[in-house]
Amino acid sequence: MARPIQCRRVSSMPESSYFKPRGIPLCSLEEVVLTMDEFEAIRLADLEGLYQEEAAEKMKVSRPTFGRIIESARRKIAEALVKGKALKIEGGQVELASIRQFRCDDCLHAWKLPYGTGRPEGCPSCKSDNIHRT
Secondary structure, three states: OOOOOOOEEEOOOOOOOEEOOOOOOHHHOOEEEEOHHHHHHHHHHHHOOOOHHHHHHHHOOOHHHHHHHHHHHHHHHHHHHHHOOEEEEOOOOEEEOOEEEEEEOOOOOEEEEEOOOOOOOOOOOOOOOOEEEO
16 A cells, blocks of 8 residues: 655745647647646756755655656656647645745845745845845
8 A cells, every 4th residue: 555645845836827838729738737746846956956855855755756756747747848738737735835035146135034925026135126036
């Protein structure tokens, strides 16, 4: 009997949860469902460039589990791109991290904000809008 799936930590919900090929009506498309933990794995490994060990720590899973998650996510994304299917991001056993961290690229000031407060307008130290999440 397989072990139950553990809750995986994700940093945020996606800004867009649905992608489809342009010019094809939605009703004519098949869907591929990418779970929230797969989306987070893609974000950490491919966008942030983290090694699997670091990414697994952030998601609170083992490195082998992270490897399986990222492999599944990449296969689903490839299927959607190659076969012209819609990609829907939803579901999975996840918990949102409670704190977001930001850093100003101009003055290097770092600060934390709770989730649900929206993106900051600028750096609280120098007021620059050249900020990003860390």
